[in-house]
Amino acid sequence: MLVVLRLGHRVGRDLRITTHVALTARAMGCDKVMLSGEKDESVIASIKNVVEKWGGSFTVEYQKDWKKIVGGWRGKIVHLTMYGEPVEEKISEIRKFKNLLIIVGSEKVPGEVYKMSTYNISITSQPISEVSALAVFLHEYFKGSELGKKFKKARIKIIPQAKGKKIERGYD
């Protein structure tokens, strides 16, 4: 089970970044996104809408208090942070674990998160987007195999094209 926890969310301001985190988690092979912080029905609805149209079994859950999610997790915890150890040094060790809670911070991450996490992992030690950090982490974790993932029960599918757009509609 691969779960992404989006730490903290402010209605309005974080709408698009949180949505991009969730879309990345789904497209790149995670099972679930857990949202914490302020409850934002529009984020939840838009993710559910994507799953309904584009298929797969990705789910979204909300829990205001992130400590309950982290405290109740049975498995390893990976916190993505620019202050952590380089992904390229730790990924082969992390790949051994199939149950991962991947924590993606927002603006200000409480110090406890660093302590509660099994791994604090950085994607470059530079200011970067939490969205890119998640994408590169997942791409390294799955060694690229996630790019060809199939999504069952899709109502919409893209047929890749060199130029232009081709969409296939209808149920599997």
Next chain:
Amino acid sequence: MLVVLRLGHRVGRDLRITTHVALTARAMGCDKVMLSGEKDESVIASIKNVVEKWGGSFTVEYQKDWKKIVGGWRGKIVHLTMYGEPVEEKISEIRKFKNLLIIVGSEKVPGEVYKMSTYNISITSQPISEVSALAVFLHEYFKGSELGKKFKKARIKIIPQAKGKKIERGYD
């Protein structure tokens, strides 16, 4: 020369996503970001501020009309779009080129962009963030070597830690 063109920008609404695109471009080895659409001084200032503190020679430029940027480009053009050909099938061909304009769309991309681009490339054929798409593309292009990139003249540097934060200050 590796340049990212952010196609279209709406002041306010796109502030954070455009900033995340630019930070990803810088952290993952590009030379420049070109912004088009509405002029947003706060995005430009925040990117310049990151370069000043964190080092390197990344630049940011603004040109309202994206067609002038694309039309004047001497080199190959890669447009990242969910409708394109899978990155994993085309990347070894693209890696041969050292001059690339990488186009990252916003909400609605004009049809001409698909025609003017040398490659239309998808990162999964699923709804995903343009920020993740750029990150995975660059990670594939550089085969991971971008993760260890050094930034000269940095006033701030992170010393990677398993727990906690360690920052080094001062000039190179």
